[in-house]
Amino acid sequence: MTRRGASRTAAAGRGTGRRLRGPAVRGTLAALAALVVVTPFLGAWSYDSARRAVSAQADAPYAESGQSTGEIVKAAASAPIVLAYHDINPEPTNEYTLTPQQLDTQLAKLTAAGYRALSTQEFTRYLTTGTSPAPRTVYLTFDDGTRGLWAHADQVLAKHKMRAASFLITGAVGTHRPYYLSWAEIDRMKASGRWDFQDHTHLSHERAAIDAAGHQGSVLANRLWLPESKRLETEDEYRTRVRTDLDESLRAFAGHHLPAPQLFAYPFSETAGPTNLAARNTSVLERLLRERFTASLTNVSSRPLPAGPRAAAARQVERLEVMRTTSTDTFVKRLNEWVSRSPAEVPEPLRNPEQWRFPGSPSGTGLAALTGKGVPNGTYVSAVHLPMGTADWNTYRVTATVAGLSGTKTSASVEVGHGSLVPVTVTVSETGMRVTERPAGGTERVTTGKLTPASAHRLDLEVSPGGVRVTVDGGQALVARATKTLDPARTSGGVSLAVRNETGKAAWPRFTALHIAP
Known part of the structure; x- marks a missing residue:
């Protein structure tokens, strides 16, 4: 009763x-x-x-008519692009949830461009060996382990003959139904051959108080405030708590007969978030993860880390996050920024304004700022050429011509190895040159020289893992970063440009030519 x-x-x-x-x-x-x-x-x-419990599955949607005309670049051989999704639901309630139609359209674009979806095993093999089973691939990841993956995403994957990885918060599985997946649904997804499962913590995907004032922070990346004791966790307590959570997650995988996860996805992309760990121990989380996983995945990184040798060396891979507000045109545009190109595939970057990014510059800044227009308010502007698509360049040649130089208050710069741990920047003014080496965690090294006064100069930079050979106006060569001890993955990176005008006049220095070759 x-x-x-x-x-x-x-x-x-x-x-x-x-x-x-x-x-x-x-x-x-x-x-x-x-x-x-x-x-x-x-x-x-x-x-x-x-x-x-096992939810009913929805059929994949029909192809949408009147799709955008943009197409994904078909590079000769591109490194895998890692896409980060969250939930799929026909009635999205937040910016992280896509409709089945959106997912269907995006996978159709990838299929039309000849992209194949990798399994986690294939993706981690690529990270360790540098070899991919196909010239154009993606690795589809879905964070949190929501029920929408089984109910709505699975049949879309089946329609396009693709596969994906679900990153589980193992302590949330089977809870808050119908939001999270059940273990029975995970079993069916595994049996389909379209899914594998990776780690997203056990119960550390949340925020909590990290100081006496109650400010919130990620529980994975911060010591927590202990109100009963009126103090922060010690670093030993933090380490024990995080280690316990990660190991509990691994036990959940084993207890439900899932292969041990090889990859870990940071909740909230903690790699770029604030932390109250002492500076000497900010890498404690990284060490705990490296002990358990081949690599970690993040959506925000302090430097470009698309899948490739640079990311493999860092054991951290950056993902392209897809949101509900990501239109099909934007999806294609952003993918094209991530497609890795060889130096031979982009010989004349100044002819492709869409390939340039202007971090830190006013909204609307375009390539014209480097070719003579400058910026209306400011004295300096810089731009990066395809920072994701060129992250693993390590052997190439750059030839640039600069004009409009006047005195010492105007200059132009070419940086090679952008985003690497040892970038090299060559700066020229009307009368002089400066070569700057900025090793990460090391001492900046600057070499200067005089030039025959002229309003225009030609720069030649030959880049290799062992050094950068710099020649200005065909004069005597200078070799920067000359060493054989650095791994190419530490020195790799593409090109950025900058111009400076402190004269107060409208006439800016300008790049009149830029050529890149193998």
């Missing part, structure tokens, strides 16, 4: 004005005793049912 049923019986007794006696009392007591005994089992059964 349920509690509601018992209430109805009691009410009926009161309505007749009779008291329950004898057998009636014994029957009521027996029913109450049974209720006390059964209730915990009912709760456990309900919880277990939620964990074992």
Whole structure:
């Protein structure tokens, strides 16, 4: 008898004005005793049912008519592009949830461009060997382990003959139904051959107080405030807590007969977030992850880390995050920024304004700022050429011609190895040159020289893992970063340009030519 049923019986007794006696009392007591005994089992059964529940699947949507005309670049051989998704639902309630139609359209674009989706095993093999089973590939990742992957994304993958990886918050599986996947749904996804499963913590995908004022921060990347003790966790307590969470997650994989995860996705992309760990120990989380996983994935990085040798050396891979607000045109445009190109595939970068990015510059800044227009408010502007698509360049030649130089208050710069741990920048003014080496964690090294005064100069930079050979106006060569001890993955990177004008006049120095060759 349920509690509601018992209430109805009691009410009926009161309505007749009779008291329950004898057998009636014994029957009521027996029913109450049974209720006390059964209730915990009912709760456990309900919880277990939620964990074992399997939702119905929706069919993949029909192809959308009137799609955008933009196409994904078909590079000769591109490194895998890692895409980061979250939930899929026909009625999205937040910016992280795409509709099945959006996912279908995006995968159709990838299929039309000849892209193949990698398994986690294939992707990690690429990171360790540098070889890919196809010239154009993607690695599709879905964070959090939401039910929408089974109910709505799975049949879209089947339609396009693609596969993906779901990064599970293992402690959330089977909870908050119908939001998270159940273990039974995970079993069916695994059996389909379209999914594998990777790590997204056990129960550390949340924020909590990290100081006495109650400011919130990621529990994975910060020591927590302990209100009972009125203090922060010690670093030993932090390390123990994080280690326990990661190991509990690995036990959940083993306990449900899933292969041990090889990759870890940072909740909230902690790699770029603030932390209250002491500076000497900010890498403690990284060490804990390296002990357990081949690499970690993040959506925000302090330097470009698309899948490739540079990312493999850092054991951290940057993903291209796809949001509900990402239109098909934007999806194609951003993918084209991530497609890795060889130096031979982009010989004349100044002819392709869409390939340049202007970090830190006013909105609307374009390539014209480097070719004579400058910026209306400011004295300096810089731009990077395809920072994701050129991250693994390590052997190439740059030839640039600069004009419009006047005195010492105007200059132009070419940087090679952009985003590497040892970039080299060559700066010229009307009368001089400066070569700057900025090793990460090391001492900046500057070499200067005089030039025959002229308003225009030609720069030649020959880049290799062992050094950068710099020649200006065909003069004597200078070799920067001359060493054989650095791994190419530490020195790799593409080209950035900058111009400076401190004269207060409208005439800016300008790049009149830029050529890149193998």
